[in-house]
Amino acid sequence: MQSKLEEADIFIYGKMGPKETNQILVSKVKLLKNQPSFSSKVDELEANGGKLWLIRESRVEGLLTVQSISYNKSSSKWKMNTAERYLLSNDMGWIRNNESPGSDLFETIAESAGGIIKLTEENTTPHLPRLLNLLSENGYEPDNRINPKVGEETQTTAYTTYVTTGKSRSSHLESTIISLPEGILMALSCPLATKKTGEAKLMKDPVTLVSNGITYERVHLLEEEPTLQEGSDFYPNTKLKTIINYVAANSLQPDEYLTKLAKVEEDIQDPIQFGIMENPVLSPSGYSYEKSSIEQWVRSKQSDLPVWSNIQPIPDPVTRMDIRGKILVPNVNLRLFINAWPDFYEEKRHSCQQSSLNS
Secondary structure (H helix, E strand, O other), rough: OOHHHHHHHOOOOOOOOOHHHOOOOOOOOHHHOOHHHHHHHHHHHHHHHOOEEEEEEEOOOOOOOEEEEEEEEEOOOEOOOOOEEEEOOOOOEEEOOOOOOOOHHHHHHHHOOOOOOOOOOOHHHHHHHHHHHHHHOOOOOOOOOOOOOOEEEEEEEEEEEEEEEEEEOOOOOEEEEEEHHHHHHHHOHHHHHHHHOOEEEOOEEEEEEEEOEEEEEHHHHHHHHHOOOOOOOOOHHHHHHHHHHHHHOOOOOOHHHHHHHOOOHOOOOOOOOEEEOEEEOOOOOEEEHHHHHHHHHHHHHHHHHHOOOOOOOOHHHHHHHHOOOOOOOHHHHHHHHHHHHHHHHHHHHHHHHHHHHHH
């Protein structure tokens, strides 16, 4: 008879960094705590210091990363624990290898276990139950794992500027219930609002903190930190705001909604090179660019200036705002959205087309 662990389904998040992973875990705590069926479980974790955790693809090719958070009683906050990387070896199955990839010690550990097995679906699936057993032995309780189940969606309150009233539309902002996959929800909602209300609401006026690259609802951020100043402490996030309006406009007719969603492609493209951004950064102007593109732009403008000039402005490519000496901030939420966008759009395209056929 198979054990519970051997029978368990295991779902793995895609590649992302520790910061994005921590955002997902902390936001999940807030959501679970406000659901009667799960709140007692969160209370139990806070009382005994247990870990809430998930498995994601490591940014190091061929490895899986386990990342967790635990409740710190002294600070009354959830804190991120050190991530752990696991590789699948030929001789010893799953082993932990947190050494720097490419280092002699990393290679020595891998070679001593018979070398690394490439993580394809065919190679990996039979070995995943053993990984759960190993993690359980190391303090990762299976019941405390967060799964991004395929097709699982979360009901959330969103905001739309398109509210149908008879045949007319109002520009008044009203809340509406829409169904969003977790990746989209995490990218477009404010963690402070989730913490405060227990609901994940799509932002109306997103701004991004310079210090961490995470985006918040302006009003909630300034409630928490009223001394913060736009332009130095946070930037408006123009692209994300536009995307939210498109995604939330689901009160339109299916074909109209699909037309709105199609415009998102323009907002996730780099305005300089016109490719889909992979590593978007935010300018103080509020516009986002592919990191390598905007850095090259700044260098080219600097080279055009006289050697003695250190006061001539360097214009933002879109707004022409002077960005000389300004910080280009990683746009964490936009990157999360871009990663989740293809599957979301394809699902909505299919459902909208079906609705049109059935109407």
